[in-house]
Amino acid sequence: MDSDSDPSTTELLEPRNDDGWEDVESDVEDRTFKSLFEDRWFGDITEMLQYDKEKHDFDYVKLKNQLNLDFLDRVQLINFVRAEANAGNALPKVWTTALFEDEQYLKPTMEDDAVLYSLDDIDEAAFDTPTAPDAGEQELQELRERLAQIQIQFAAYREEVQVSFQKHVNAMKDTPASQPNDVPNPKDARTQEITTSAQEDQDTGYFHSYAANPIHETMLKDTIRTSAYRDFIYHHKHLVAGKTILDIGCGTGILSLFCAQAGAKLVLAVDNSAIIDKARVIVYENGFQDVIKCLRGKIEEVHLPVQKVDVIISEWMGYGLLYESMLDSVLWARDRYLDPERGLMVPSHATLRVAPLVDSELRVEHVDFWKDVYGFDMTSMLDDAVYDEALVRTLEKGDVPSEDSASFLELDLHTAKTTDLTFLHPFEIEWRATEAQSFDGWAVWFDIFFLQSRTENLPPRMEASEAVRKGYTAFSTGPAAPQTHWQQVALLAKTQEFGFTQGQVVRGKIGYQKKEGKDRSIDIEVMWQGDGEKSERRQVWTLD
Structure with missing residues (x-):
């Protein structure tokens, strides 16, 4: 190297000046990725x-x-x-x-x-490196898709045949056998046939209402409802894996899909609505056609390919818990198909609760409204009918100030009977509202519980919120809980009261009974009386 070189350059090239460079971090981070x-x-x-x-x-x-x-x-x-x-x-x-x-x-x-x-x-x-599909596999897939379409078409055709046949049978029933001189047949069962026909019409309308998308969209978007079922199944897969499941009123098949996903051996999805055809497609499109079998018909009439099932799962709850009377069918299926020793009901328990309704806007909306309609007095429109209807509404927590709502029906779905669904049970509530607040009626809602064993008992009067704190899967439809599509049932009293005092105990009875001639509707009766009062109030509402 030339001795005249720049000293600064020479100094930079001296090895002794390399000290410290090895500590400089690389700009590239060394990452490894675990499978x-x-x-x-x-x-x-x-x-x-x-x-x-x-x-x-x-x-x-x-x-x-x-x-x-x-x-x-x-x-x-x-x-x-x-x-x-x-x-x-x-x-x-x-x-x-x-x-x-x-x-x-x-x-x-x-x-x-x-x-x-x-x-x-x-x-x-x-x-993006797809390989050419195997011709045999592609043909097999096409055949599977075609078979699924044929199965759906066949199910629809079979249904049309059954409907046509039933119409023919009904027409024959409606034509009484002729007798000499046109003498009326003393054994003519026309009255019974009319009653049966009315019930059939009611059932037809009920099942038809579940054929459309909106009602299923509403239920699926109810995350409180749907997530409770999903979480119970996914967090307790041992209760489902390898088991035979019966899904009653399957709708779109969401509960069946949860069970299949959790490893069920066989899921029998039953629905008497036309939604079952869409459920079949959904099952196929998600690859569970070998596990989930969709059957159309009432559970009391459809033929199941098994003698017993390990689990019955159903979302049977209606407004006020028992509206629509679907629980009757679930209990019938339990007695007919559920393994009597180890079989599990999902959900396993349900309770009904009642509390006073105070200072509610419902009275303003439904009663006071008629006092001034665009400046005119229309109170003549007010009659008992205004108070006879049970209202399904979303109530505010402030509408139900009682912290001591009363449980008046507690059902263990493993042992309950259909006779338990018609009742008149006592309740007792301490009035916690201030004296300035008015008593406008009653609020009713239900809690649902998912226990893991048919022998496990739900503690008396337990609320869903307490059950969740103790690690159970449960949810409430009450005004203090996140809202569900069931909302609450509001029962407006005919007379607005200010007579209860804070701390006063109100005792009464509340009962459910199917409405005569409309079995899917409910008459709700409440009788109540405050301590120290001489007279008892009584009122009946219809949940229709």
Whole structure:
């Protein structure tokens, strides 16, 4: 090197001046990515996911696009898959975000999981390497799809034949056998036939109402209702896995799908509405046609391919719990099909509660409204009929100030009888509202409980909120709980009262009875009297 070289340059090249450079960090962070299913590491996240796709049939990119997952959804998916793998569970078919939407999956399952920080670095193009489909497999898939379509068409055709046949039979019944000289037949059962026909018309309208989408959309969007069933099934898979399940009133089949997802051996989904045809398609499109069998008909009339089932699951609850009378059919099926020793009812328990209704806007809306209609007095419109209707409404927590609502019906679905559904039971409530608040009537709602064993007893008068705190699956339809599509039943009293004092005990009786001639409707009777009062009030409302 030239001795005239710049000293500063020479100094930089001296080895002794290299001290400290080895401590400078690289701009590229060294990350490794652990398989979601086993203890195998990769230097590239795309390579790792490709391995899990080929080895474990987990196609991350396909799921991301099919379910339209945002970043947080993808984080929850990764943590969910790792959690299932760590628990030794076979990864269920991921067909809905409901499987991993719980907030617990926002917390990393694996500490310092490099996958979670690199989800936006995945080369999705690397996964677009489809191979030519096997001709035989493609033909088999086409045949399966065609078979599913034929099955749906056949079910519809069979239904039309049954309806036509029934009409023919009814027409023959309506034509009395002729007698000499047109003498009336003393054994003519016309009255009975008219009653039966009216009941059939009522049933037809009831089942027809469940054929349309809106009612099912409302129920599915009721996350309190649907999540309770889902969580109970997914958190207690041992109660379902390998078992035969009967789903009564299956609707779209959501409860059946939950059971199939949890490993049920066979699910019999029964519904007497035309929605069953859509349920068949839903079952097929989600790949559970080998597990879920959809049957159309009343549970009392349909033929099941098994003698006994291990679990009966049903969302049978109506307004005020018993409106629609579907529980009658569920109890009939329990006695006919459920294993009497080990069979489980889901849900297992239900309770009805009542509390005073105070300072309610309902009286303003339904009664005071007539006092001034565009400046005119229309109080003549007010008659007893205004107070005879049980109103299904969303009540505010302030409408029901009593912290001591009374439980007046407690049903164990494993032992309850249909005779238990017609009753007149006592209740007792302490008046906790202030004296300035008016008594406007009564509010009624129900709580639902999911216990794990037919021998497990629900503590008397337990509320759903207490059950949840103790680790049970339960939900309430009361005004203080998150609202459900059932809302609450409001019973407006004919006379507004200000007579109760704070701390006064109000005692009474409340009863349910099917409305004569309309078995799916309910007459609700309440009798009540405050301590120290001489007279008892009584009123009947119809939930129609």
